[in-house]
Amino acid sequence: MDPSAIEQIARLARLDLEESAKVRLASQLSAILEHFRSLEKLDTEGVEPSVSAVDVAGRCRPDEPAPPLDPAELMANTRFEQDRFLRVPRVIE
């Protein structure tokens, strides 16, 4: 893994990184992935992947109306409120 590979993954993950960080991360992630590759030694042919610790199928709760969280309190967490909406950078040119 080299700094350009890190740059590509960082782009997918929406992260800006300094050049020096890319160099450092390339070496750290190479060592970590090398260790992770030890899993190749295990034969997992035909083994069903286990996405969870318990086999609970995606249960849905009953769709019942309930009072929402207070919008004013939610909006208190942003400095970018404008007329009860969030102001964000332009999305559509």
Add this chain to the structure above:
Amino acid sequence: MSKAAPEARSVASIRDDVAEGRLKIVDLIEETLARIERLDGQLGAFLWNDRDRALERARDLDRRVKAGDASGTLLGVPVAVKDNICVSRSPCTAGSRILKDYHPPHDAHAVERLQAEGAVIVGKTNCDEFAMGSSTENSAYQVTRNPHDLTRVPGGSSGGSTAAVAAGLVPVSLGSDTGGSIRQPAALCGVVGFRPTYGTVSRYGLVAFASSLDQIGPIGTSVRDVALVASAISGYDRRDSTSLPIEARDYASSLTSNLEGVRIGIHRDYYESLEDEQIRVRVKLAIQELREAGARIIRIDDLDLLSRFAIPTYYLVANSEASSNLSRFDGLRYGPRIEGDDLLGTYRGTRGLLFGDEAIRRILLGTFALSSGYYDAYYKKALQVRRLFREAYGAAFEKVDLIIGATSPVSAFRLGQKIDDPLTMYQCDVLTVPASLAGLPAVSVPCGFTDERLPTGLQIIGPPLSDAAVLSCAFAYERRSGFKGLLANLEPAS
């Protein structure tokens, strides 16, 4: 610094003294806040305390006690809460700059349950950023020190919650355990830390790191205290889709010190193969104690093939989930925002600047493992090995009721010793991640000191939903060993 243990007030004694009019909650909370103010400067366990709100709550509870209108298993008990668990209108940073000044409008389910039982939240505690770490050094805000040796780490990621209990600042606290973040710091700080069966405590209001592994649990100075808190926070919650449809459970009243006929498994990776001789000796003595308490000790080999694959399996699963969970932090709705030229620039600038080193490392590892071309070789492979872990534990629990061994392969290490070497830091979790992968209940109980006076922990693991049996075994060991809450005394010698 004196090592004499300060007197720990138990949860049950607080509740009884309050209910019977011998103790005013407001006095206890005043005393607790004063102790935190006096001692936490050297420890760094708390990120935030709300004195006024805690005292107001205490006075309200006192009024209700006087009117005969207050009850609860935790009546008047001061509790500290890890800063990745939401307490409404209190800051919740999860140790990250990207959540600076975030005030959730809701309580976590576990916090609701604590309050319903009469507990008083006294503050939020430091942790590794998004609970990613084994030393609490990844917090963006401060370093937390081990109360038994202030030059050493408390473990992590629930280092603040654990250090606060170990220094006698609070009797109990809440932490979260994804790969060992309750059990490992409990071992390093000499207190009891319990990870309940996955799904028995709702994750509602817990800042998500790896959803299929994250579990809230209690930390305390005794098994009984931990059992009382674990009981209070357990039970079904419709707001967590992985919450198990079970009633709240009562672990405390079923604690028994009789282990007659209980089959306890030991595996060499948790015992004989440990490099640290002192930890090996402590585990050996613990096995002897449990045998004397009536348990049958049985050697198991079902985990033979898997132990050395625990770290890659866990870190691939956890980081893949983390890369997805942490994508919600983009600076748009809450927390600070670094404005870029366009939307993408804002995302990238905010995330790149405000996530810490370890969070970035894990997001990148997870993004890589989930990316096209690598998914099968890394993420899917890890999920398949996770299945093998579950099957191996299933086979082991055909032969034994519980499995015991060390909680951590090392005792508390020095601040800064491992922080620049992520892979070495990850190895600290080698004994705790297997139970996490399989969703099993597991507890760490104090197991005595090393020659350097550093605490060690004994881990007890059981099959799914055997939480009561796990805690009972811990209780029996605690009774026999006498290692109840190895508290450190930070008060200046008078």
